[in-house]
Amino acid sequence: MMLSNIFAKVVPLLKEKKFDIDYDALAKFLERYKPGDWLYPDAMHRNLKMNIKTVYEILELCVEMKSLEQYLQIYCPHCQKYTGQYYKTIAEIPDEINCLHCDYEILNPLNHAIIIYKVL
Numbered sequence: 001m002m003l004s005n006i007f008a009k010v011v012p013l014l015k016e017k018k019f020d021i022d023y024d025a026l027a028k029f030l031e032r033y034k035p036g037d038w039l040y041p042d043a044m045h046r047n048l049k050m051n052i053k054t055v056y057e058i059l060e061l062c063v064e065m066k067s068l069e070q071y072l073q074i075y076c077p078h079c080q081k082y083t084g085q086y087y088k089t090i091a092e093i094p095d096e097i098n099c100l101h102c103d104y105e106i107l108n109p110l111n112h113a114i115i116i117y118k119v120l
């Protein structure tokens with residue numbers, strides 16, 4: 001099996017910073033991701049039972065290593081789904097968004113923004 005690009009690049013850095021994590025489990029998790037895929041911090045948190053703060057720290061390192069790119073996505077408070085639009089910066093988020101799934105008008109979408117990562 002081919003070793004994940006993300007993992008190969010970031011693991012020496014993680015070891016250097018002495019993260020107390022299960023590297024085998026992390027490798028297995030990241031292996032499933034291909035360039036162009038979206039990685040949700042919450043999925044990593046749930047799958048690896050990893051502290052959410054640690055998850056973000058690792059993902060931020062991946063961004064620094066240019067393995068991942070950070071985006072924002074809006075979570076619909078009405079139907080509990082993601083609206084499907086991706087934003088590169090906070091400034092790109094409109095003042096209101098209509099949910100593609102339930103047509104709910106999301107006011108202050110920034111309050112419902114979550115950080116997701118695109119695999120490069």
Ligand SMILES: [Zn+2]
Nearest residue numbers: 076079099102
């Ligand atoms: Zn909705």
